[in-house]
Amino acid sequence: MAEQVGIVGVPPLEVIATLNREGARIFDLDEPQPQVRVPIEQSAAWVPRVYCAILRTVVLNAMLLELDRIFIDVGPGKCDAALNIAEVLDDMLAIPIHRTHNQDRIAYGFPLCTSAMPMVEKFTLISKSVQKAIPHQPREPCIPLCGFWGVPPRDFALLHLFPEQTHVFGWTRCMENKTPADLELERQFDPSLPTVFFTQTFCAKSALAHHLGRRHPQALVIDCDVSPSNSARAKIEAFLELSGVPSSAGALL
Amino acid sequence: MLLADFGTTYCKLFDTQRDTRARVVASRALEPGFQADLATGHNAARRSKRAVNELSALARGGRRLISADSFVLLDCGSRDLKFVRFAQGRVADMGWNAECGASMGFTIELLATYYQLDYAAMAVPQNGFSITCGVLGMSHIFDAVVQGSSEEEAVARFVRGIALNAHRFAGAPEEVYLSGGLCNNPLFVACLPCTVHLLGRFVLLEGLLDLLGHEKGHIQL
Numbered sequence: 001m002a003e004q005v006g007i008v009g010v011p012p013l014e015v016i017a018t019l020n021r022e023g024a025r026i027f028d029l030d031e032p033q034p035q036v037r038v039p040i041e042q043s044a045a046w047v048p049r050v051y052c053a054i055l056r057t058v059v060l061n062a063m064l065l066e067l068d069r070i071f072i073d074v075g076p077g078k079c080d081a082a083l084n085i086a087e088v089l090d091d092m093l094a095i096p097i098h099r100t101h102n103q104d105r106i107a108y109g110f111p112l113c114t115s116a117m118p119m120v121e122k123f124t125l126i127s128k129s130v131q132k133a134i135p136h137q138p139r140e141p142c143i144p145l146c147g148f149w150g151v152p153p154r155d156f157a158l159l160h161l162f163p164e165q166t167h168v169f170g171w172t173r174c175m176e177n178k179t180p181a182d183l184e185l186e187r188q189f190d191p192s193l194p195t196v197f198f199t200q201t202f203c204a205k206s207a208l209a210h211h212l213g214r215r216h217p218q219a220l221v222i223d224c225d226v227s228p229s230n231s232a233r234a235k236i237e238a239f240l241e242l243s244g245v246p247s248s249a250g251a252l253l
Numbered sequence: 254m255l256l257a258d259f260g261t262t263y264c265k266l267f268d269t270q271r272d273t274r275a276r277v278v279a280s281r282a283l284e285p286g287f288q289a290d291l292a293t294g295h296n297a298a299r300r301s302k303r304a305v306n307e308l309s310a311l312a313r314g315g316r317r318l319i320s321a322d323s324f325v326l327l328d329c330g331s332r333d334l335k336f337v338r339f340a341q342g343r344v345a346d347m348g349w350n351a352e353c354g355a356s357m358g359f360t361i362e363l364l365a366t367y368y369q370l371d372y373a374a375m376a377v378p379q380n381g382f383s384i385t386c387g388v389l390g391m392s393h394i395f396d397a398v399v400q401g402s403s404e405e406e407a408v409a410r411f412v413r414g415i416a417l418n419a420h421r422f423a424g425a426p427e428e429v430y431l432s433g434g435l436c437n438n439p440l441f442v443a444c445l446p447c448t449v450h451l452l453g454r455f456v457l458l459e460g461l462l463d464l465l466g467h468e469k470g471h472i473q474l
Contacts, residue, residue, distance in 0.1 A: 218343065231333075231349040238308035242337075242344040 004066060008058050009073035009082055010130050010180040012102045017133035026131045029061040029070070030054050032154070036064045040226055046088050052202045053154040053226045055085050062089055075101030077180030079204055102180055109136055110176040113168035116142035119159035122168065123152050126176045136176070146245045147195035148172075150209065154200060155227040161236045163246055167193065171205065187212060194218040194243035196236055201225040218243060254465070257301060258310070258457040259294035261332040262359055263434060267458050269467065275455045291465070293457050295332065308347055310460030312337040315430065317459050318452055325426040328456065329419055329435035331358035336423040350422055357415045358435050360387030364394070364411070368404045372412070372440040375405060381413030381444065390414060409440060416444035432456035 006029045043060040074083040144167040151171045197209040201223045213221035220239040258265040267275040292301035293310040315326035322342045328335040338346040384390030397407035428448040435441045436451045
């Protein structure tokens with residue numbers, strides 16, 4: 001039976017390549033897993049409720065999936081909070097918790113980030129690409145209508161608000177490029193595109209989002225916790241509409 | 254075509270064929286099956302054929318009514334706060350506080366009824382309470398009364414705290430265009446620490462008219 005391995009953040013490519021060679025089944029613990037059907041509140045036994053929803057999801061997944069080991073990136077390519085969560089996982093589970101410091105610098109490119117594709121599908125493919133140590137398929141870049149800067153949201157429902165021709169920036173672009181610690185790439189944006197700067201609530205990256213949002217001429221800075229609130233959805237909808245961006249359905253709202 | 258701004262406590266209606274003046278109806282007085290053609294507001298999705306995002310309606314209404322290229326429009330209703338900032342004719346920032354600004358307008362109206370106060374006759378207090386939410390802020394009133402303040406003074410400090418919070422939420426501008434039901438509250442308006450231009454409570458309806466391509470001046474504000 002294949003070894004079941006959890007990953008948190010983007011472990012170094014060498015780790016992923018080894019897991020691929022060994023035929024391990026990889027679970028991205030940052031994302032809600034379909035077989036984990038319990039409320040996120042159950043993670044409160046190990047991690048505070050007022051905490052990054054992605055890391056609460058990591059803990060919840062780790063509690064309920066039967067994993068053989070976990071690779072958690074705790075370097076500059078993830079966040080300080082992951083360093084602390086690694087301690088929690090160590091205490092919680094009787095399996096090896098491998099801490100990695102991904103400093104990979106070989107750029108694999110980000111064709112998905114600049115392609116025309118429904119945003120949920122785009123982010124799903126980007127997240128999946130982390131689990132493979134192979135080059136990306138080339139894709140034709142689209143002419144963008146707007147930008148999304150940030151990490152993949154904990155709840156992809158947020159992404160339905162964006163049109164297919166949304167260019168993706170920030171850490172998501174670093175993920176696809178397989179260089180999660182590349183701050184130079186992470187802070188890039190296109191000033192000609194109306195851009196939503198997104199972070200998870202309680203995430204340290206909100207400082208960078210606010211900083212870049214102030215420098216961008218047409219930006220909306222927004223944070224969401226577990227799922228997007230009605231007001232968060234309305235802000236994004238109105239921002240895109242008033243910036244002249246067609247809705248994801250293809251027509252002006 | 255019947256346009257509506259379905260607010261939490263009051264509904265603003267305008268029939269493009271029949272009306273020259275918008276009507277205000279208590280939301281609780283609407284028939285269960287009442288439907289508008291085009292609407293915005295909390296109940297728009299279930300009470301209209303087509304619902305429009307409130308921030309979008311606010312921004313469109315503001316752009317119709319305000320001649321300046323750069324301005325901040327703040328909407329203070331019974332349940333939430335919204336603002337839109339335009340810079341050189343383009344939307345530069347916006348916010349919608351439905352959580353921490355909860356029920357402030359509604360609470361202000363309830364307090365006036367309960368304590369039988371007239372906001373037009375109340376003086377602006379020197380200090381306001383440090384509050385962000387109408388519901389949680391009420392305990393400050395009770396505490397102040399227990400400590401010897403008059404009910405009128407305590408409520409005035411509550412209103413000032415709410416006004417300061419709303420002003421901060423909009424980015425603390427030196428000049429603000431105010432819309433929503435609190436335009437009709439002289440104490441609230443006087444407590445805002447900036448120049449205030451009152452637009453009244455039909456700005457979102459103006460936004461709906463804008464969406465339909467109607468010319469300006471349909472609604473007598």
